[in-house]
Amino acid sequence: MGPTSGISQPDNAVDAAATAIASMFTAITLGERVDVPWAIYASHSFVKRHGSPSSPDGINRFSVVELVDQIQALPAARWIKMHAPTARVAVRCSNIPSVHLAIKSGAGIAPLPAAYAAADDDLVCVLGRFLN
Template sequence: MLDWNDLRYLLSVVRQGSTLAAARALGVNQSTVHRRIAELERQMGLRLVHRHPTGYRLTEMGEQLLPALADVEESIAKLQRTVLGMKHDLTGTVRLTCPEPVLSRIVASGFVDRFHDRYSGLRIDFIISDRYFDLANGDADVAFRSGEASDERLVGRKIAESTWAVYASRDYVKRRGHPHSIEDLLQHDLIGFDGVMENHRATQWLASTLPGARVAARNNSVLGVVAAVKSGLGIAPLPTPIGDAEGELIQVLPPVQALARAWHLLCHPDQRATPRISAFIDFVIEELPALRKVLGG
């Protein structure tokens, strides 16, 4: 069976006048253009181009096929317009759950506005918490979640890296000094996590790495810990996108490998084919470069 992408390479060479210009137009290497046209000829069993030092020229058979190739291109373009029209007809709500600390960064990145511009009939309804909502039970439709994707009832994909480093306020460092190793943290006051965060990897890391450390305060949310660190009360591990964005904080120790995890986009498999959820997931995949900056720094 013919691959439409191979047809597209041949049409681009005809329209652009050379394989180099076609490669630039398609955003690929010139060698890719050569290879894909050769593969098209192999699949068809026909010689479509003459190869000259000055460039490619269509053979007689290539010229005869050109109108049919243009028809295929128009048919695919029509299909794409139809699909886009169906997407614009979508209505409803996508319930997205994510940790509280990343909400402002997601909104500030323009992700929400771009989604609403693309799908005027859809709206993102945020369900915000540092705890995990049960997607299998319908607590939310989709999730941005960091950590191990351990719930076998869900499907998804990795979308970014989650990194944590150790932070203190500038005032704290001025008063108490700058720790230079994890062991140095035993001489400092720490801010810990409790409540819904008591089983978080940051809590487990503090307990296993620094047993007996002085904990000056505990909080049940990342933003609460950020506030405590900013006040100068103590030192704590924090997500680097959040810690680095706070001008009052400094990274006193570099990212901790033991705290590194991945961000995942997750949903229940029964929801994956739902048009509004499918549209959201497709949009997230398009937005991955921007989301990686938002979630991973």
């Protein structure tokens, strides 16, 4: 596997996220409320090495990717902080593509928009979807 072998892989996820975000902005522009489903994701390799939480309270036993700066006010960021206040923070990310790549690399578990994560076969939903 060469140094650029993974560079094009996130494009599908980025395209899916861009499409989902464009749809949300269209709905917002038209004055509609938009509920975006999110869930907690990990990479398959992370789950193979560490397992996965069986409930929200179990997140504290796992390394997490913390959502910071512009995205720390998102309901999903607040949700994971509320349910995993003592979890080990493996990395902090300030945008969704960075969170995606951190999860994909096996750094830890974190919330992602379901439409965004669905485009990446390397990710697995470890805790069911919830709405923001």
